[in-house]
Amino acid sequence: xxxxxxxxxxxxxxxxxxxxxxxxxxxxxxxxxxxxxxxxxxxxxxxxxxxxxxxxxxxxxxxxxxxxxxxxxxxxxxxxxxxxxxxxxxxxxxxxxxxxxxxxxxxxxxxxxxxxxxxxxxxxxxxxxxxxxxxxxxxxxxxxxxxxxxxxxxxxxxxxxxxxxxxxxxxxxxxxxxxxxxxxxxxxxxxxxxxxxxxxxxxxxxxxxxxxxxx
Numbered sequence: 001x002x003x004x005x006x007x008x009x010x011x012x013x014x015x016x017x018x019x020x021x022x023x024x025x026x027x028x029x030x031x032x033x034x035x036x037x038x039x040x041x042x043x044x045x046x047x048x049x050x051x052x053x054x055x056x057x058x059x060x061x062x063x064x065x066x067x068x069x070x071x072x073x074x075x076x077x078x079x080x081x082x083x084x085x086x087x088x089x090x091x092x093x094x095x096x097x098x099x100x101x102x103x104x105x106x107x108x109x110x111x112x113x114x115x116x117x118x119x120x121x122x123x124x125x126x127x128x129x130x131x132x133x134x135x136x137x138x139x140x141x142x143x144x145x146x147x148x149x150x151x152x153x154x155x156x157x158x159x160x161x162x163x164x165x166x167x168x169x170x171x172x173x174x175x176x177x178x179x180x181x182x183x184x185x186x187x188x189x190x191x192x193x194x195x196x197x198x199x200x201x202x203x204x205x206x207x208x209x210x211x212x213x214x215x
Contacts (some may be wrong), residue, residue, distance in 0.1 A: 011198035035198030040069035051176035053208035111136030
């Protein structure tokens with residue numbers, strides 16, 4: 001079975017441009033938006049009509065990257081009315097996954113409360129409303145502690161497997177999964193992966209015994 005997972009690293013954030021990790025929930029820089037749009041053009045050229053699901057970190061720059069890069073994949077409901085962006089019929093729904101947020105508790109990697117995200121992304125009320133209430137506090141399930149991160153890896157891979165199973169039975173043949181996340185999470189999932197900002201690499205999701213891995 002085809003179980004492709006495209007790991008996307010968000011485009012350039014303002015904290016990257018300024019080398020300033022104190023910027024809260026750092027958004028994309030202007031160049032970051034340009035990089036995200038270029039990423040989308042390259043991705044569609046190589047993977048036209050193959051994406052069946054998209055999982056995204058709820059940090060601002062990851063959401064912005066997804067919306068800027070994938071208007072030819074995501075449903076039109078993700079964008080302002082009459083914007084001309086998004087797929088009107090059969091578009092993919094963007095799913096926010098707090099396990100995909102960056103690991104550290106630096107200000108740039110701490111997410112925004114739901115009310116702030118809703119102000120910036122009003123079309124995504126259902127997705128934002130579905131997030132756990134304390135997802136951005138870097139405690140408990142989302143603590144930077146090594147044991148918590150190890151459990152996040154297991155949850156992410158299991159979720160990818162479950163989504164892949166659903167896509168395998170879909171009649172439209174779109175079986176690929178896009179994951180928009182951060183360098184820290186990419187390296188947790190695939191320790192030797194090198195994915196520049198605003199770029200992606202494609203892996204295959206497999207079961208090795210009882211373990212789920214990306215290769």
